[in-house]
Amino acid sequence: MTTTDKIHQTLRDSAGMRWLVLLLLAFAMFCSYIFMDILSPIKDLMQSTRGWDSTAFGTMQGSETFLNVFVFFLIFAGIILDKMGVRFTAILSGAVMLVGATINWYAVTDAFQGSGLQTWFTNNLNYIPGFDELGISPFYRGMPASAKFAAIGFMIFGCGVEMAGITVSRGIVKWFKGREMALAMGSEMALARLGVATCMIFSPVFAKLGGVIDVSRSVAFGVVLLLIALIMFIVYFFMDKKLDEQTGEAEEKDDPFKISDLGTILSSGGFWLVALLCVLYYSAIFPFQKYAVNMLQCNLVFKEVPTDSFWATNTVTILQYCIMLVVAGASFASNFMKKASMKYGLLTLAGVLLTVFCYMGYMRQSAETVFAVFPLLAVGITPILGNYVDHKGKAASMLMIGSMLLVLCHLTFAFVLPEFRDNAVGGVVIAYLTILVLGASFSLVPASLWPSVPKLVDAKIIGSAYALIFWVQNIGLWLFPLLIGKVLDKTNTQLVADLKNGVITPEEAAVSYDYTAPLVMLACLGVAALVLGFILKVVDKKKGLGLEEPNIKA
């Protein structure tokens, strides 16, 4: 390398620095995805220790997207990102997530119980004029005070996490454009999925630590991780600043945001098809994720897990997690290997470890370790499918196949799994197979959907386009956790009455719901997504949008 080359080399020209930046951004998203679902695997404990019935749980979970949707925070986040740039918005989003998460944590602590704040929340925020009439309030009369306060924290966290999502995507484009961009995006998404698996496994471990149940310990674990996420964003800030000093450009000045950009995006038919498919598909996945562990608890018979010592309770869980990391590592490695034989060798190793993982989950017999396999498969194959879209295309077809698998899985959970309630082995096997297929669907759709957006809108307005899609998607992510909770309570009237009259204990009630109706509702979303996928394929062929074309043309 000559002296001139050295002078012109920027941080982003060094592969090591580029991937370090990706690691910082992806690890921050990993932490935020852990917090996002931290209460999901302990719905039963929220009911038995904090009195959150399914409606309270669903309303609290749905509140994550409330400000984004109804106060248009996501649109403002897009504007802030376009005006202030990636590094400022990254730190802002990290700080917002941390503030929201801390409020959420305080709401579920013992200190909140019996406090003046609890009394205030019990007597107030029962009714929000305007919102209640429309049936879209994040609170309702009789909602436990802890759930109301937790919902406020989760709303603030939701603003931060979605802002972080669009910021990280734009950051990846800034550092990887013209290089390994699809692989970087796939790897970031894969690490986020690993975050979901992590919280499914570790949230119950923290809540039950030492045999004493304390749900606030799980949330505290998430808060600590969000602090680490903020530190990651701060380190990123300095690297990004250095890059701008080296290149002499400031992307926010090169590409200023204009309100008319929003109009341009909204007038694109292809954009609307993708946005609607996105809201339908993700509404059947993320809200389901919040109830899946409880759905398995209600449909399968699990052996009692000893709770007398930490190691007796958690050795298998920890081993399972280690195997998961090896599977994820093998998948990442296979993407970097140039030789196909090495790639398939690593994938075979990952498959063998995955089988051991499933077997351990079966031996351990707990709903959260069974469901933990769901994000794991997405971790393994999302980058590989992203690579496939880059080189072979077929994104519209993959969207259709992913939606079809989604329908199949929800219908299996609704009608086949309950038939195996008294068959411990058969039930767990059906559950594993269905979860694995659902994981494959959750790889097919994201890996093909997000890289399709740049084909539909101009590169200049891609940040705003992602913000708008996230906004449309957030409407579904707000509505469906809430609807699932309401439908559960409405279709389990006997159980709700028995619980109210003290015929059954909250512990028994928490694992006795019939999930058929909410699962059929989610399957209907999948059918609608499939229809849209078909229309998108037809429109793509007619208008030549290029969705079936590879991103990289030889």
Ligand SMILES: C[C@H](NC(=O)[C@@H](N)CCCCN)C(=O)O
């Ligand atoms: C990349 C994509 N992310 C999203 O869709 C975000 N809006 C996260 C939504 C999570 C809400 N609980 C993805 O994860 O596939």
